Amino acid sequence: MAKYKNVETPALYLNLNRHIGVIDYSNKYILDSFSLLNSEEFLEVVRLFLASHVHDDSPEFENLTAEKYVEVIKAVVLDQTDIFGQYKPDKILQSIEDLYSFYRSFLRISVLNQHDSDVIAQNFMIIDNQFNDLIIHFYRSVEEKLQGFSNKTYRQVSAGSSACVLTQSHNWPIPSGYESLKSIRFIDTLMLRPPMMMKTPSNKREGVFSAVQTNPIHKFTATSEEWYCFPAKIGESLAYIYFHRDYFVSGISLANLFEVASAKDIEGNKPDLILLFGLTETEGGTCHYYHDTENDIWVGEVPYNDKTTYFGYMKKMCLTLHNLRMIDKGKLPIHGSMVKIKFTNGKTKTVVFFGDSGAGKSESIEALQNVADEKIIRIETIFDDMGSFALDGDQLYAQGTEIGAFVRLDDLSSAVAFNNMDRGIYLNPNEKNARVIIPADSYENVIAHHEIDMFVYANNYDDQVGIHRFDNEEAAKETFISGKRKALGTTDEKGMSTTFFANPFGPVQEEAKTRPVIDKVFKNLFDHQVYVGEIYTHLGNDKSQESLHKSAKELLDLLMNS
Incomplete structure (x- = not known):
């Protein structure tokens, strides 16, 4: 596909290799069908379609030039039926169906720059809806003229755009050396x-x-047409996530995972984290970070290639930068899930499930729900993947980082998956390691200070069933620090592996800084007699869920009776 020239006009960008489209309403907004038919953008879409489409069934029509193809459509719209002497209506219709499907196969992001206009801000969704209505009305009009009758069933699909973003320029104190970021608009x-x-x-x-010795910002020479900034609140960190437009799949997905920072958060404020996602050159072609100590900004870089299109790169690079900042401030990043469970007997417990990818954190929570019958009133997710522990005097508390969850579809029950379908962003749903990103909690609750009643390691490799409480601090630290798990293929690892503190996103990079923080946290946990243990998930060996449910039942009984 790379041999085909992408569409690039002032108002439309289509990348066939990435199946990404950007529609810029600020440069051109099409109001009616005839403006659409006569537009450069429509002609370029047809040109790309004809160049890339396999046309076995209607060669006499699809061998036309893009200009002649559009002329035929105009003839159909104007009811010039003499065109049917040259081309059969059913063949034209078949090709139009393919053209419509081709366009809709792209992730199409419409963009509108606010320019400080309250009118645009209040009406950008109406503007986008009108464009969608235009595209679907135009398609139906052509379709019904060619088939000779009106449809009896109409489906309201996203015909024009898949999503719409309102952008805005902001004034923030740009440090020396970061001036190249000034022109990039923020997603509002x-x-x-x-x-x-x-x-x-x-x-x-x-x-x-891994760390690099030079600031990646020196490699950033981008333009406002190609790059966007997603301003995110990651825990208590303010992050400016700059991404190339070809990564709009990940850029849009951030909205279900992190709180969007407001204009008030941005104006006059320096970010704690900056991510440059999609640089054409990086050291060794891999992902890196740099701590700008002079400005106290953690800067990340991710190269432009097909491998980094997986959303896990954007999510985990953001969390790595945040976690490095937490370690620098004496807080302990936790790779895990925290839930607050309200039981029918009146008790409320907060539990943190800890472990690396595939250990069974989310699965344990779901198993707990499955075995609870009606004993649980509600399970509230505080964080799904990453949080941090911190000491406020002698009081240990936990905070989250994300407002959403990025989970494997295979790990969700069908009920959970379908119940969240109207809010979900699904990534590669037909492939192994298919994922969904769903919103889970409010930002205010995620960053609140939460007490910890139980801290358990998700053990997916041992054959035991149930849960086990550690007798002493050193035994607990040994298990948590070793970070053992049986990898399930969600990363490039397979089989038994160990990761320092089960967290390759910060602690691995700064082990020397992390160890003293671990010591303080575990001392506090045992001094206050918090339950520290492990739950045997069996997911590394037993896919039947029976053993996991037995472990969850034992955990349920303990939580309700302690």
Whole structure:
């Protein structure tokens, strides 16, 4: 596909290799069918379609030039039926159906720059809806003219765009050396049309992020037409996530995972984290980070290639930068899931499930729900993948980082998957390691200070069933620090592996800084007699879920009776 020239006009960009489209309403907004038919953008879409489409069934029509193809459509719209002497209506219709499907196969992001206009801000969704109505009305009009009768069933699909973003320029104190970021517009507001089913060339993350000695910002020479900034609140960190437009799948997906920072958060404020996602050159062609100590900014870089299209790269690079900042501030990043469980007997417990990817954190929570019958009133997710522990005097508390969850579809029950379909962003749903990103909690609750009642390691490799409490601090630290698990193929690892503190996103990179923080946290946990143990998930060996449910039942009984 790479041999075909992408569409690039001031108002439309289509990348056939990535199946990404950007529609810029600020440069041109098409109001009616005839403006659409006469537009450069429509002609270029037809040109790309004809160049890339396999046309076995209607060669006499699809061998036309793009200009002649559009002339035929105009004739159909104007009811010039003499065109049917040259081309059969059913063949034209078949090709139009293919053209419509071809256009809709792209993730199409419409963009509108606010320019500080309240009118645009209040009406950008109406503007986008009108464009969608135009495209679907135009398609139906042509379709019904060619088939000779009106449809009896209409399906309201996302015909024009998949999502719409409102962008804005902001004044923030740009440090010396970061001036290249000034022209890049911030995403202010997003409108998604879920369920969003998106595909990327890659669906697995590889490797570990490492430090570099020079600031990646010196490599950033981008333009405002090609790059966007997603301003995110990751825990208590303010992150400016700059991404190339070919990564709009990941850029849009951030909206279900992190809180969008407001204009008030941005104006006049320096970010704690900056991510440059999609640089053409990086050291060794891999992902890196740099701590700009002078400005106290953690800067990440991710190269432009097909491998990094997997959303895990964007999510984990963001979390790595945040976790490195937490370690630097004496807080302990936790790779795990935290839930607050309210039981029918009146008790409320907070539990943190700890472990690396595939250990069974999310699965344990779901198993707990499955075995609870009606004993649980509600399970509230505080964080799904990453949080941090911190000491406030002698009081240990936990905070989250994300407002959403990025989970494997295979790990969700059908009920959970379908119940969240109207909010979900689905990535590579037809492949192994298919994922869904769903919103889970409010930002205010995620960053609140939460007490910890139980801290358990998700053990997916041992043959035991149930849960086990550690007798002493050193035994507990040994298990948590070793980070053992049986990898399930969600990354490039397979079989038994160990990762320092089960967290390759910060602690691995800064082990020397992390160890003293681990010592303080575990001392506090045992001094206050918090339950520290492990739950045997069996997911490394037993896919039947029976053993996991037995372990979850034992955990349920303990929580309700302690």
